[in-house]
Amino acid sequence: MEIGRPYSRLLHRLERLSELSAHDRQLIAELPLTVANFSANTEVARYGDTPSRCTLVLGGFLYGHKRVNGSQRQITSFFVPGDIADLHTLHLAPLDHELSALGPAVVAFMPHRAFRDMLDRSPHLTQAFWRDTFIRLGIMREWVTNLGRRDAIARVAHVVCELAVRLQNVDLAQNLSFSIPWTQTDLADACGISNVHANRVVQELRRHGLMDWDSRKVMIRDWDAVAKIGDFSDEYLQLGRPLEREPLLGAKVSERV
Amino acid sequence: MEIGRPYSRLLHRLERLSELSAHDRQLIAELPLTVANFSANTEVARYGDTPSRCTLVLGGFLYGHKRVNGSQRQITSFFVPGDIADLHTLHLAPLDHELSALGPAVVAFMPHRAFRDMLDRSPHLTQAFWRDTFIRLGIMREWVTNLGRRDAIARVAHVVCELAVRLQNVDLAQNLSFSIPWTQTDLADACGISNVHANRVVQELRRHGLMDWDSRKVMIRDWDAVAKIGDFSDEYLQLGRPLEREPLLGAKVSERV
DNA sequence: CGACCGATTGACACAGCTCAAATGAAGTGG
DNA sequence: CCACTTCATTTGAGCTGTGTCAATCGGTCG
Structure with a gap:
């Protein structure tokens, strides 16, 4: 789980999506992070929550899931290091699903306020994260196909x-x-x-x-x-x-x- | 299928997501639209295409789908009037699925160039459309749950x-x-x-x-x-x-x- | 009238579910 | 280092929801 800087996998992924300027990289590097550890199968965010920060996976895995009929569980996504698991909380609340740690996981919380400031300062980063959202949408289309057919x-x-x-x-x-x-x-x-x-x-x-x-x-x-x-x-x-x-x-x- | 202006349902939907300024409304009104009719079960965009415009549904329905094993079809989304069915083409290409008309449909094409110009001029509209993308993601989570459990x-x-x-x-x-x-x-x-x-x-x-x-x-x-x-x-x-x-x-x- | 498409019905097959029990692996505490 | 617990994996035996195949029916359109 050791990596250079906490946000390096995120940077790496973003850079595959679009060129980042030194300024963009700097903005990301300046994001205030709060590192937190979660043990296996603990909840990182609950249904109905209104978080004030986003969750970047540093090590381990998170997964999103919904419950049906009280008992059954459907996992809707897996999140790997470098993923932001709840970027949508930036825009939508309350949470419509649960976010949990698959095994022991290390995450970094990024306050919405700081994140929004960063986006305001770089339209280009906004584009990059929006693009990331579209990719997640593509993954969901594939999952729908997977489960349906x-x-x-x-x-x-x-x-x-x-x-x-x-x-x-x-x-x-x-x-x-x-x-x-x-x-x-x-x-x-x-x-x-x-x-x-x-x-x-x-x-x-x-x-x-x-x-x-x-x-x-x-x-x-x-x-x-x-x-x-x-x-x-x-x-x-x-x-x-x-x-x-x-x-x-x-x-x-x-x-x- | 008659509505005041072609983009009025889109505006209506966006306004539920966030307040729009007169300027924002104006920018949307100025988008150059090309209206097109599709008859039932015709393809609006094909797998592998690299469209240079987005598709706003004016009347009727579109649906996205993927094919499995050559024969089986999985519908991944329905699009109703006011929806932009392929906003992601703004950022990602080529298309990873098909877009077709469910029945006879009327759509308006909006050139990517003009759409991007509009977004550049209004960070607020960028936020609104991004938010719309997150909602679509929420719908997909629900579909995954629907199909899975x-x-x-x-x-x-x-x-x-x-x-x-x-x-x-x-x-x-x-x-x-x-x-x-x-x-x-x-x-x-x-x-x-x-x-x-x-x-x-x-x-x-x-x-x-x-x-x-x-x-x-x-x-x-x-x-x-x-x-x-x-x-x-x-x-x-x-x-x-x-x-x-x-x-x-x-x-x-x-x-x- | 004929052609075509979608809705409907019946008979049968099977992928995957449920229930239940056994086995294995990894602690934990004495 | 051994009992004991706990949790995951594995196995077996029915059961059932849904699929497949195939035929029929009904409506629509040229």
Whole structure:
């Protein structure tokens, strides 16, 4: 979880979306951050809350979810380091869903006031964050498609592929292998299936030698096969330019420096 | 489909999100619009396109969808008059999904260049449109939940409730009754079920006297019951302030002027 | 009148769910 | 270092909601 500066992954991601001027970088660097730690499965923001700050993920994972019928849970998004998990609280309140830590997580809170000041000073940063919102919208379209029209094994494969690519994008996955502190029940709640069935699907993927899944470690052994099963293509994630994208998706992955 | 000015529903919706100055209204009024007609089931924008303009719905309905396995279709959003269906093309290209007309539709194209000029001149309008993007994100979260954790009848009820409220918001539904040129197959593709099952669900809703569904006309007879079945609450649509919201959702609906 | 499209119905199949119990892994405290 | 707890994974056995296939019906339009 150690990185140069707390906001460096965020910067890295923004810079893939648009060129940032030195001034923009400076503005981000000046944001007042309050670092906080959350232990596994604790709530970072609750339904109905009206937060006065945004939450930047520094280490670990957050996830957004809604409850249905009181008992059932649907995970609506995963957030990885470098993501701002509740940018919308800048504009909308109260919160229409819950935000929780998947495993132990480190986040930085950024006061709305300071964030808005920053945006006022740089229309260009406003554009960059707005663009980020559009990308999140694209991810949601893909999730809707995933849940609406793919069977269980495809859903699981798709979610795993998405996480692999997103993590690789922030240097948290190497060779299509990454650590994430989720349970099979978490996976099930993201894929809209039961935990029992999630287990069967994971076993099937393992049995065919397509991927490993041991105690919080996922490793995709055969990218092409898994991507095919999950009907996955990374276009919707809008990472970098095509030239940069090639090596990211090949079965072999080149080291990024 | 006749309204005062082409952009009046858009203005109406934006004004619910934030106060607009005379200057802002003026900027919107000055947007160069190209009106176009589309007949039922024609494509407005194709997967892979790089449009140079945004699409404002004036009359009728558009819907976004993705294809899975070549054959299956998942509708990811419905767009009603006053909605901009592809605002994201302002920032992202190429298009990751298709945009089509549900029935005959009238749209207005707004060149990106002019739209960006407008945003440059009014940070406040930028905020308003960004906020609109966040609302769309909220709708997507709700759809993910709908598809992931609700059974068929609840999904259908939920989608119908959402459309009723959104249409009522732009004066296109009265007394929880509205016209929409969709087929049961369209409904099915939005709800992630088969067209045969969609038909059975519609019949069940009819049988219990909860709603009518005759040739493109939907009428909710018992709002409370349908909203309960669909686990629907309109909060996520972020329409107006609580005070304005009351009458909108009661079984009885007051006339809006 | 014929063609076409959407709604409807019936019969059957199956993916995935629920319930329930067993197994395994990782602490925790004595 | 062993009981004990707790939580996640795994397995088995029905059950059911929904899908698929195929046929029919009804309306609309040229």
